[in-house]
Amino acid sequence: MSQTELASRPAPPSIWHMYRAMVGVGVVCGLLIVSVFQVTLPIIERNKAEALQEAIFHVLPKARTSSTFRLDDEGGFKALDGDGAGERLVYAGYDDSQELVGLAVEAQGMGYQDVIRLIYGYSFAEEAIIGIQVLDSKETPGLGDKIETDPAFLQNFESLDVSLRDDRTELANPIVPVKHGTKTNGWEVDGITGATISSVAIANILNGSAQAWMPRIQNKLTDFKGGE
Amino acid sequence: MATLPKSGTDEFIKGLWKENPVFVQVLGMCPVLAVSNTAMNALAMGLATAFVLVMSNIVVSSLRSFIPKQVRIATYILIIATFVTVVDYLIQAVSLDLYKALGAFISLIVVNCLILGRAEAFASKNTIARSAMDGLGMGIGFAFALFCLGAVREILGNGTLFEAQLFHDSFQNWVVMILPSGGFFTLAGWLLLFNWFKQRKARREHATTLGLSKETV
Amino acid sequence: MHDESLWTIFINASLVNNFVLAYFLGICPFLGVSSKLETASRMGAAVTFVMLVSSICAFGIQALLVAINAPYLKLISFIAVIASTVQLVEMFIKKVSPALFRSLGIFLPLITTNCAILGLALFQTNKGYSFVQCIVYALGAGAGFTLALVLMAGLREKLELAEVPEVTRGTAMALMIAGLLSVAFMGFGGLGS
Numbered sequence: 001m002s003q004t005e006l007a008s009r010p011a012p013p014s015i016w017h018m019y020r021a022m023v024g025v026g027v028v029c030g031l032l033i034v035s036v037f038q039v040t041l042p043i044i045e046r047n048k049a050e051a052l053q054e055a056i057f058h059v060l061p062k063a064r065t066s067s068t069f070r071l072d073d074e075g076g077f078k079a080l081d082g083d084g085a086g087e088r089l090v091y092a093g094y095d096d097s098q099e100l101v102g103l104a105v106e107a108q109g110m111g112y113q114d115v116i117r118l119i120y121g122y123s124f125a126e127e128a129i130i131g132i133q134v135l136d137s138k139e140t141p142g143l144g145d146k147i148e149t150d151p152a153f154l155q156n157f158e159s160l161d162v163s164l165r166d167d168r169t170e171l172a173n174p175i176v177p178v179k180h181g182t183k184t185n186g187w188e189v190d191g192i193t194g195a196t197i198s199s200v201a202i203a204n205i206l207n208g209s210a211q212a213w214m215p216r217i218q219n220k221l222t223d224f225k226g227g228e
Numbered sequence: 229m230a231t232l233p234k235s236g237t238d239e240f241i242k243g244l245w246k247e248n249p250v251f252v253q254v255l256g257m258c259p260v261l262a263v264s265n266t267a268m269n270a271l272a273m274g275l276a277t278a279f280v281l282v283m284s285n286i287v288v289s290s291l292r293s294f295i296p297k298q299v300r301i302a303t304y305i306l307i308i309a310t311f312v313t314v315v316d317y318l319i320q321a322v323s324l325d326l327y328k329a330l331g332a333f334i335s336l337i338v339v340n341c342l343i344l345g346r347a348e349a350f351a352s353k354n355t356i357a358r359s360a361m362d363g364l365g366m367g368i369g370f371a372f373a374l375f376c377l378g379a380v381r382e383i384l385g386n387g388t389l390f391e392a393q394l395f396h397d398s399f400q401n402w403v404v405m406i407l408p409s410g411g412f413f414t415l416a417g418w419l420l421l422f423n424w425f426k427q428r429k430a431r432r433e434h435a436t437t438l439g440l441s442k443e444t445v
Numbered sequence: 446m447h448d449e450s451l452w453t454i455f456i457n458a459s460l461v462n463n464f465v466l467a468y469f470l471g472i473c474p475f476l477g478v479s480s481k482l483e484t485a486s487r488m489g490a491a492v493t494f495v496m497l498v499s500s501i502c503a504f505g506i507q508a509l510l511v512a513i514n515a516p517y518l519k520l521i522s523f524i525a526v527i528a529s530t531v532q533l534v535e536m537f538i539k540k541v542s543p544a545l546f547r548s549l550g551i552f553l554p555l556i557t558t559n560c561a562i563l564g565l566a567l568f569q570t571n572k573g574y575s576f577v578q579c580i581v582y583a584l585g586a587g588a589g590f591t592l593a594l595v596l597m598a599g600l601r602e603k604l605e606l607a608e609v610p611e612v613t614r615g616t617a618m619a620l621m622i623a624g625l626l627s628v629a630f631m632g633f634g635g636l637g638s
Contacts, residue, residue: 021295025303029310029521036314037517040321047324110449112634114462115572136328140634143403258560261469305528309521317517332567335520336470339560407631408467412624419617427611 056091056104059121059131063093063101069224075216077223090217092224093121100225102130103217107209111201114138116147120206122162122214124221128186129160129206144198153192153199161186162210169215177203239358240365248369256342256370261377261411263333267390270378271371272326276319276334278367280311281343285363288351295352304347305338312338342370373418380414381405451581454574458585460633464561465593466626471561485598487548489591493584495530496565500583502526503566504576523566561590596626 056066069077071088080089091104102123108115117136120129134148147153165172173187177200183190189203256277264270287307288295295303316334320327327334337343346366351359382388385405387395404410449457464470471492506522539546565586569579600622609618 018296018299021303022299025291025295025306029306033310033313033517036317040317043321044317047321051324110453114457258469258472261472302528305524306521309524313517313520316520332564332571335567336560336564338520338524339563404628407627408469409624409627409631411469412620412627416617416620416624419620420613423617
């Protein structure tokens with residue numbers, strides 16, 4: 001190479017320059033992310049709590065306030081301060097006079113396209129599910145998503161029988177999906193024609209959850225009473 | 229074809245039409261097609277991308293003499309990932325519903341070839357002001373293209389635009405439009421339209437240069 | 446948290462919710478890369494491998510981030526891991542089989558910006574899959590990606606020789622084919638459940 005070419009080439013950066021650039025940028029980026037995170041965290045938590053409250057009040061129509069309970073290892077339910085996160089949570093709804101309206105439980109399972117997440121309300125008085133709300137679903141628009149909009153289908157969940165057997169250890173009758181128009185019993189879910197798999201999925205999700213939770217919940221009514 | 233743009237405004241305008249990232253360069257559609265099934269989602273996604281693009285262009289441009297060539301791609305990705313994380317939390321704070329609809333795809337903005345491409349091709353070689361303009365133009369062009377996509381899909385697939393009913397109840401929704409396939413078809417349609425315009429223009433210019441007296445279209 | 450069977454996860458990732466045809470991920474190589482059948486299958490294999498490794502690393506990173514309570518570092522760490530994985534895979538292939546390395550050429554570094562890989566890491570984290578579920582998910586996603594790529598390449602090879610309108614040549618035509626493939630894959634819905 002000629003002298004002029006050598007002279008005009010910029011000096012290759014030292015390791016220090018590269019290190020300085022990456023670490024410097026890294027630190028600044030880190031600070032930016034952490035500050036945005038800290039600022040938005042309370043807002044996000046509040047949004048999530050509000051959304052959950054809305055869902056709870058939707059499936060427990062008479063409820064005005066709610067409390068979160070966690071299932072502990074002895075099978076009892078302990079109230080949590082504030083909102084908890086994680087597994088084995090149920091939400092109790094109370095009306096204006098602090099009377100227990102019922103419990104809201106989250107459940108999920110495989111639908112037609114992807115996982116469906118829902119929340120359902122259970123009433124001790126009726127020993128039945130009194131409402132459901134789909135929280136997350138990717139079912140086919142116009143077909144599978146009728147599980148959220150079809151009024152006849154939603155009627156299934158105004159009083160879905162989940163009473164226990166006499167020995168109080170299991171559901172007396174599992175929740176079963178039946179063909180549209182053939183529902184005769186309180187624990188059956190009338191399906192949607194044209195959205196069979198999605199509606200069957202809802203029934204199965206509820207059944208799975210009820211089988212697991214109902215025996216635990218129904219025997220522990222006193223844990224939930226007593227307001228907040 | 230390339231004549232140097234003369235001012236900052238030129239940098240801005242080129243991103244909107246002549247060098248529109250989606251319709252002309254066909255860049256960076258990858259992570260956004262899946263969530264462009266309604267006008268609102270598409271617009272939100274487009275604006276989020278535009279935000280990251282402008283911010284990263286500005287930062288890359290201001291650090292362009294500080295970052296050695298060898299580590300530039302890694303540093304650019306670090307910067308872009310930072311702004312994407314910021315946007316992610318901002319959207320969560322503003323609207324949980326929107327966040328649920330867009331989901332993980334917000335994070336995928338970081339691998340949008342458009343942003344890295346602009347950082348490498350433009351921001352690393354130009355002033356902050358120009359880079360910002362370039363980012364703004366490309367970003368808005370991108371958001372506009374996405375909006376076209378989302379609007380068509382929502383109108384045909386749902387009969388609504390921004391959730392407002394447009395057609396009479398008897399309108400049969402083209403459900404396929406809301407499904408992924410609809411995304412492919414709609415984008416293909418727009419590209420087709422764009423190509424057609426380009427070809428017509430090219431033919432006219434060709435005819436004029438040859439000095440023909442009447443247009444042969 | 447998830448009680449889907451492994452088989453369901455695999456079918457879901459490869460067919461029902463195919464990463465390319467349902468989520469539009471990994472389209473850049475899908476549309477821009479050459480339409481040769483052979484390169485498509487090689488690319489698919491490379492991507493599957495990177496997906497597998499990244500999936501495992503992502504699982505580990507997520508566990509670590511939860512432990513130190515720094516969820517905001519997720520994106521940056523995932524990207525860093527994916528980039529390093531691709532780098533390592535490149536060096537590994539170069540050493541083990543220079544011929545394969547040469548034939549893959551530019552594709553290898555391009556995998557870094559492949560949205561499908563980052564998408565995989567993010568999805569599996571959001572769904573909270575266990576370790577084994579992650580592996581099956583990655584394999585399914587890779588298989589589906591390869592399938593879509595191979596189908597596309599095969600179709601485009603034929604298309605090169607066909608007479609199509611001028612305006613549709615290139616990306617527009619590729620997108621329409623992708624759309625038709627996507628519709629076809631919708632027929633897999635409900636499979637495996």
